[in-house]
Amino acid sequence: MKRVIVYTDPPLLASATAARLVTAITDLQATQPRVAIALTGGRTGTAVLEHLRVNTAATAIDWSTVDVFWGDERFLPGKHPDRNETQARAALLDHITIPKANIHAIPPSDGPFGDDPELAAAAYAKELFGTTLDILLAGVGEEGHTLSVFPDSPAVHEVEATVVAVHDCPKPPPTRISLTLPAAREARQVWLLTTGAAKAEAVTTALSGASEVDLPAAGARGSELTLWLLDKAAAGR
Ligand SMILES: O=C1O[C@H](COP(=O)(O)O)[C@@H](O)[C@H](O)[C@H]1O
DSSP states (O other): EEEHHHEEEEHHHHHHHHHHHHHHHHHTTTSSSSSEEEEEOHHHHHHHHHHHOOOOOOGGOOOGEEEEESSSEOOOOTTTTTTTTHHHHHHTTGSOOOOGGOOOOOOOTTSSTTTTTHHHHHHHHHHHTOOOOOOEEEEOOOOOOOOTBOOTTTTGOOOOSSSSEESSSSSSSOEEEEHHHHTTTTSSEEEEEOOOOGHHHHHHHHTOOOTTTTOOGGGGSSEEEEEEETTTTTOOO
């Protein structure tokens, strides 16, 4: 099932998505022992986490049974301010009571696998192995990328690996680690979040049946639900 939900502006989208996450996670916790979510970076994804931090209903989430993954990461040293992990920690994860072992960060370029993104990607594939993501949050770029899968790049043609190293990205930094689209489609729910008029062309093209090679966001679907969460400007076309 695919649904498109349009909010007036980015702050409303961020607060409503945080509230939606609270409901989704607590509903899942009522029926299953653990919940696995994957975070996204970028302005919209980080704003959602900031809203989750201050949402009083979020105190109902039992973080001890939530596993936190990422859909993609900028391959930079640990604690680098541009890492999606660093931003998610500052926005939310450093402010909640969650066991360290529940946070499954994508290895940094100065981590145990060194400055080798292929090794880091293989390690993350192992980390993810056996987990079905309940909710995968993903952003959308102006040129239609989602996760760190860019149009007509090697990553968009990947059909076997669940996680790949991505080189020469048009958006900095040039080296990233990303889930592939087939891996994204294993998630139960995929929530695509984006705001702003600059994203409107990509959104309308993705929703009009574009090929995922040309517009990777068109290929990010959940096995149960795909939610496009937009502001008016991103939905403007
Ligand atoms: O670089 C990235 O950007 C996208 C979208 O970011 P936004 O600022 O346009 O919302 C994000 O989804 C991705 O995780 C991140 O690595």
